[in-house]
Amino acid sequence: MLQTIVGVENAVATYSAARSQNGWMGGMDNVKTLLTRIKNSVGRRVQQLNLDQRVRLLPCRAHILTSHGSILASIDGAEGAFGGDIRTQIIGSTICALAHICEPLTAAQLFCRIFLPYYFGESNPLADTIHGQLIEQSSLTQIVNEGAARGYTDLFIKTVNAMNLPVMTHGWRSNKLALEYSDGLLGETNMIAGLLRFITRDESSRYFTRSSAVACVAACLKSVGHPIGDIHMWDGHGIPPTAMNPKSLTLVLGGSSETDPLMEDLHQIPNTTLTLHYEYKTVGSMLTSAMRCRIDILVETLQEDFESVYEYVEKNLQVDFVQRTEMSRPSAEFSWKEHSVKASPTALRLATIHFPICAELVAPCYARIANEHYLSTVRPKARGHVKTGRPELARFRAITASIVVSIASRLAPFSFKTVSHATVMELDDEGWVSNICTILDNEMSTGTRLHMGIAIVILATVHAAHQPDDLEKANSEIVGWRNGIYGIVPDLLLAMAINTPKMHLECIDYFWANVKVREDGSIRSSSTPDIQTYEFNSESDSLAMQKPNDPGLGQAIRLPPDIPLHLSLGTPLYLGEPNLCFVGRVGGSVTGTVGIIEVLWALLRSNVEPETCPGHSSPTEVWSAKTSAWARQLYTKPISWVHPTFVPVDGDHCWAIFLAGQTAMQYNGRLVYRCVDCAVENFAPAYGLTSGKERPGVYIGLFPGNGSLGNIEA
DSSP: OHHHHHOHHHHHHHHHHHTSTTSSSOTTHHHHHHHTTSSSSSOHHHHHTTHHHHOOOOOEEEEEEETTEEEEEEEEOGGGGGGSOHHHHHHHHHHHHHHTTSOHHHHHHHIIIIIHHHHHOTTOTTHHHHHHHHTSHHHHHHHHHHHHHTTHHHHHHHHHHHHTOOSOOTTBOOSGGGGGSTTSBOOHHHHHHHHHHHHTOTTOOEEEESOHHHHHHHHHHHHTTOOOOOEEEEOSSSSOOOOOSSSEEEEEOSSOOOOOTTOOOOTTOOOOOOOEEEOGGGHHHHHHHHTOSOOSSOHHHHHHHHHHHHHHHHHHEEEEEEOOSTTOOOEEEEEEOOOSSOOOHHHHHHHTTTOSSSHHHHGGGGGGGOSHHHHHHHGGGTTSOOOTTOHHHHHHHHHHHHHHHHHHHTTSTTTGGGSOEEEOOOOSSSHHHHHHHHHHHHHOSTTOEEEHHHHHHHHHHHHBOOOOOSGGGOOTTEEEEEETTEEEEEHHHHHTOOOSSOOOEEEEOSOBOSOOOOTTSEEEBOSSOSSOOOEEOOHHHHHHHOOTTSOOEEEOOOOOOSSOOEEEEEOOSSSOOOOBEEEEEETTEEEEEEEHHHHHHHHHHTTTOOSSOOOBSSOOEEEEOOHHHHHSOSSEEOOOSSSOEEEEOTTOHHHHHHHHHHHHHHHOOEEESSOHHHHHHHHHHHTTOOTTTSOOOEEEEOOOSSOOSOOBOO
16 A cells, blocks of 8 residues: 555655664564563453553554655554554553653653553563563654654644643642752652552542643543543632542642642652643743743743744844855854844843853844843843742743744744744753853854754754754764654755755654654764765767767757656665665666765755856857766766766756765766856856866756756857
8 A cells, every 4th residue: 555655665665764773663562572471461450441442543644755745645554553462552552642741761661660560460570571671762762653653742732732731830839748859849750650650549539730741641641541530720729620530630720738649759760851842822831831840920921022032033044054165064054134223231241141152143132121130130040040939030041042942943944833843941940041052152153154963953952852962063964853743854855856056944743754763863864875986987988888869069958857767765775874865766776876965965056056147158068968878877977077067857856866966976966957057157166166177067957947058149
């Protein structure tokens, strides 16, 4: 079925990616094998609670990027979820529900500590072995990714949103249990564990909590079939709402009554970092949740602050991906507009706290709090912790985080406002903000650039729940990101087409299936083709191999390819690395692979043609080679060392992408959009090459619009 929709090559690549180390199939295989050693097929409590009948299973429908663009394909039915065994399906769906809020490792540890012995028997001799399998990094990644591919993330988001829960309160306690903690802030892991212990107590009827994270976990668990009743909210005063069903949960928003009675100190399970799912219109709620304590600021105020910052950055900051030198990597270049109205001195002093170099550029973002009261309150405490009673510091830090989100959004200017995002932002101290601001402040001044790897990692911190550690060490081969449904992709890969010599990033909120991902979530480009050396012919040698209908030396002729090329995404054939590349096939056989970086390199380097051709005294003499001649031999290509080589592929984006990657590194491959003569004449000056000493290069005649071969002056 899948190969009928997307083709054999894409289907094979998809299943290969699914079964890879950080893929999305097979995470429960070892656990399933172990469970076959247990005599009772399903635990007693699973049967008593009808959990084997209640568990919610979903089919796998994921996006596959093909030469025709992104295609949503049905890959597997619901019955095959998480290994196809009811026990592994209960385990997999439960871990995914917990991991929607907790870190995946914490989710697996909580399941093994509390749910595994409850549902499958405390005397199970294989419990420890199953525990070890579930927390193994690659297996856990596959489990969570399979949940994303099957639509569980979307299910959890819709379920939580339908409850209209308030922003996360993070377990702030005003009662005597808070005395055990120096600041009254109880660990979310402990509080979630209390909920799970409540679920495993057969006699329990209702549970009170002060953490909306606990309420969100309860909603997610309920959505996949766990026996949880009504979920209510109560202001903490008067009589609590009546529990109409067993195992009900009440989120307490005020008062001083006892709550979370079953929370416990969990040794060897670190307190979790909460994943905050948000959209453009809910950034205020996300920022409030990231404070990890109650703050006396309205969510609406923080949302208005964010929208003010976003509007300013959107109007005044432009980010372009460029390649300014012949051999450089694609980089993000920041360009700020000059302002006739300067920010106030107070706003400037607030900006210097986290942006000492670029303070003048971002100072207007602090205009809404630019007064002496905020300045005198914030500056001495800017590196401290946000606590109840410090609304000034909380608002300052929220505005700073809004600046980070807004600047990152300029890397994906066409999609950021319209898709869902996830972050593990923490604003109770200055660590998260400081890490990113340091990088942005050093690299963001006008005319400076970030290599694409760092730019993608920065965007991943606000879109794909990536921790901003060691940003400056980001690999330069990074061309994308995937963490569950949250992905970052160059627009070229989504469209599989080249229409302009520009690129930008796209944020996606659906699962991308046919790509292999590194452990940290990065997607890296293959840096070299699997055929690393081409023996290029001189013109005299090439003449001997020509067919009669092949063009030779003369004026460029605009023609479509004379043979078709099938282009798909895959991995290098011979290098054994999980990096991403384009695979070209002619007549069903592989004719070469090219890295994503090389294609982007050629694309950006081709931005040399003027919008309007000024006219030329005579046409450029080129050495023309049709695509059939190019593909005839793997190691011998019809390249001229004296004249520019011209390969006509009029309007064929697959051939244009493939040739751009094959010729980018060694032979100055570049794309022609409007005029061959303009492309040839302007390339050397654009990159500071010495006239007469540069290689002639390969010109790929794409002409995606209504380009011409140039205007010849009389």
